[in-house]
Each structure stands twice: as C-alpha cells, then as structure tokens.
Amino acid sequence: MDHNPFIVIGAGPAGLMAAQYLAIRGHKVHVYEQNKAAARKFLVAGDGGFNLTHSEPIDHFVEKYDAQQIKEIVRSFDNQSTRDWLSTIGIPTYIGSSGKVFPERQVKPIHVLQAWLQYLQKLGVIFFYQHQFVDFDKDYVYLNHKDEQLRRPYQKLILGLGGGSWAKTGSDASWVGILEDRGIQIRPLQSANSGYNTLDDWSALEGQVLKNIAVRYGEEVRLGEIVFTQYGIEGSPLYYMNRFTRKDVFPIDLYLDLKPNLTENTISDKLRVGGSVTHLLKEKLNLSKTAIYLLKSAEKTIFMNPVALARLIKCFPIRVVGLRPMDEVISTAGGVSFDELGENLALHKYPNVHCVGEMLDWEAPTGGYLLQACFSTGAWVGRA
Structure with a gap:
C-alpha cells in the first residue's frame, strides 16, 4: 500500500x-x-x-x-x-x-x-x-x-x-x-582486513613495528608497515593479502622484503665491507632493531654469509597458520x-x-x- x-x-x-x-x-x-x-x-x-x-x-x-x-x-x-x-x-x-x-x-x-x-x-x-x-x-x-x-x-x-x-x-x-x-x-x-596467527612465537616483539617494507604472497606485493602482536602480525599490507591467502590452505608462507628499494646484489655488496654484521645492518642498510632481531633468528651460517643474508633480507619467510577470529x-x-x-x-x-x-x-x-x-x-x- x-x-x-x-x-x-x-x-x-x-x-x-x-x-x-x-x-x-x-x-x-x-x-x-x-x-x-x-x-x-x-x-x-x-x-x-x-x-x-x-x-x-x-x-x-x-x-x-x-x-x-x-x-x-x-x-x-x-x-x-x-x-x-x-x-x-x-x-x-x-x-x-x-x-x-x-x-x-x-x-x-x-x-x-x-x-x-x-x-x-x-x-x-x-x-x-x-x-x-x-x-x-x-x-x-x-x-x-x-x-x-x-x-x-x-x-x-x-x-x-x-x-x-x-x-x-x-x-x-x-x-x-x-x-x-x-x-x-x-x-x-x-x-577480512585481518591479522595472521603465526607458527613461530614473535611475542617478544609485541608492539614493535616494521616500517617501509613489502609483503609478498605469490605474485601479489604490498608496501607498508606491519606490527607484531602476542599472536602474530597485523598491518595494512597483510589485510590486503587476505583475499588471496583465504583461497589456500593454511599454513602458508608470507614473505617480507625488509629493503624493497634495494636490490639483492646491492645489499650483498654493502654486507661485504667487513666488520660486525649487526653494525653493517644498522649503519649500511639502516635496518631497525626489529628487522635485525628477525634476521638473527636465522641460522648462523646464513647470518654470516653476505649473499645468503641479502637473500633473506629480500625474502624473509613468516609462516602463518590462519586469520584472526571473525568477530575481532x-x-x-x-x-x-x-x-x-x-x-x-x-x-x-x-x-x-x-x-x-x-x-x-x-x-x-x-x-x-x-x-x-x-x-x-x-x-x-x-x-x-
């Protein structure tokens, strides 16, 4: 009516x-x-x-x-x-x-x-x-x-x-x-627009932010920053990846490019100068304490090898096991x-x-x- x-x-x-x-x-x-x-x-x-x-x-x-x-x-x-x-x-x-x-x-x-x-x-x-x-x-x-x-x-x-x-x-x-x-x-x-639960425990980094990085999953790449939490990771680049990772079966690997503006070869050259690796990461690559903490979690043979470490800086794997609960x-x-x-x-x-x-x-x-x-x-x- x-x-x-x-x-x-x-x-x-x-x-x-x-x-x-x-x-x-x-x-x-x-x-x-x-x-x-x-x-x-x-x-x-x-x-x-x-x-x-x-x-x-x-x-x-x-x-x-x-x-x-x-x-x-x-x-x-x-x-x-x-x-x-x-x-x-x-x-x-x-x-x-x-x-x-x-x-x-x-x-x-x-x-x-x-x-x-x-x-x-x-x-x-x-x-x-x-x-x-x-x-x-x-x-x-x-x-x-x-x-x-x-x-x-x-x-x-x-x-x-x-x-x-x-x-x-x-x-x-x-x-x-x-x-x-x-x-x-x-x-x-x-x-959607969800953080990820990680397989590894990164709670020691809770509240720490990785800025000016890229997150990659398959062919998808997103620049931005992420923050570590008690359960895993959050951040806009991760939210963007939800629609792609949701189609696959967890666990899966997301990859962090800690220096997206530098090539792998440029990074390895900077690491060949000699001296403390930690010092080079901080002074030559301007990496944050949080990024260096991640890299130090790798095997020592990788951390001490300029080529392998450069590869890790460009492609640091974070294994994620699922999205956060829908209600949150x-x-x-x-x-x-x-x-x-x-x-x-x-x-x-x-x-x-x-x-x-x-x-x-x-x-x-x-x-x-x-x-x-x-x-x-x-x-x-x-x-x-």
Missing part, C-alpha cells in the same frame, strides 16, 4: 544513507535499530582515527574493490560526493598526508553522527531503537521490541544489517539464517550474492526488499574504502 512507510532495518552508515535519500525524495521513512543508539560500529571505527573516505582519483579508488557491481555503485556516489555531503551536514573535512579524508581535528566521531541524525530528523526520518529484526515476507517485516512481537507493513524494505565482525556493536550476522530460509544465496562470511577483525568478506540482486540491489525473489552495506558480497581494504562503499550502496538504493 502506498501509505505504508519505507522501512530501513539497521541504523549503520548504509542504512542511514538510504534513509536520507529516500526522505529527500519525499518518502515516509522509518528506521529500526536493534541497539539503544544508532551506528555503534561507525563510532567504534572512529576510535583509531576517523578515516571517512580516501581522496585518490576515482579510477584508482574503485580498483580497491573486488566486485564489479560495487565499483559502479561507488562511482555513482564517490569520495567527493562523500565530502560534499559531509559539508552539507556541517562537517568540514581535510586530506591527510596519506590521502585519507578525515573530519577536521576538533570534530569527533560522535559529532559527525549527531550532525547526521539531526539532519535526518529534519528530513522527517523517524527512528525506533531496541527493535530486533526477526523475519520478513513480501508485505511485512517482523520485529521484537523488548517483550513484544511486532509486524510492520512496508512499501519498500531496505536491509542494512552489517557483516559479521564486532558483534558487540550489533553486527552479528544473525540475518544470514533468516535470508537463507527465504532461499537467498549467501556466500559464507569470513574474516575489521570487516568480513562474503554476504548476499550479487546473483540474488537486481541492478537496484533488490532481491529477485522479493523485488521490494533491498540490501545495502557490508551484508553484500564485496571486499575492500581499510583506508576509507569500507565506509565509502557503505555510503555509496545506501545512496544507490535511496536514489533508485
């Missing part, structure tokens, strides 16, 4: 953006959220620096995504669109030295969320908290509110239910079974298959039900790309 509202389930970035554009178009919009407040994961993500998108040219930007459908959607509401929207709701942004886009330094994550919610309320969006999504059919969505079971009719239903990481924020993947029971194909959720990683891979969705992200089996955000089957690195895709998919459905 046309008098029924457009219902959004999930007050995360994708759901809120869908609600925004539906309201701008004049629709009656109701947002239902299972938590006591909106966008808990959005706020948690801002704890370590609130990276909202990235400033790189859009042709390079979209190549960070693995799904062609997401690339097209991100082009339609791109990184500049995000900055323009933030300006509209009163949030100034700046580009950091790495190209990442942040709110101005005095602006906290909660300030961004409050500005957005106030903007949505001015548009007439109505929020209902502590309403848990239970089920849906072609006419109704079913919810639990405290001890009460509710049935709400909808004109269109937008599901923004999140992935499977950080369940304490509400992103608990409880929707997977509900959609599967409706015959919707879901690619299994798996850890930054994001998840897998989700609602695009085969189940039309161009407007509506389910083929339920044409008035749309899916947005991380519950879709796509993957991207950290650095603003995850949030951008959530904003973009929400805008895509809201403007459809």
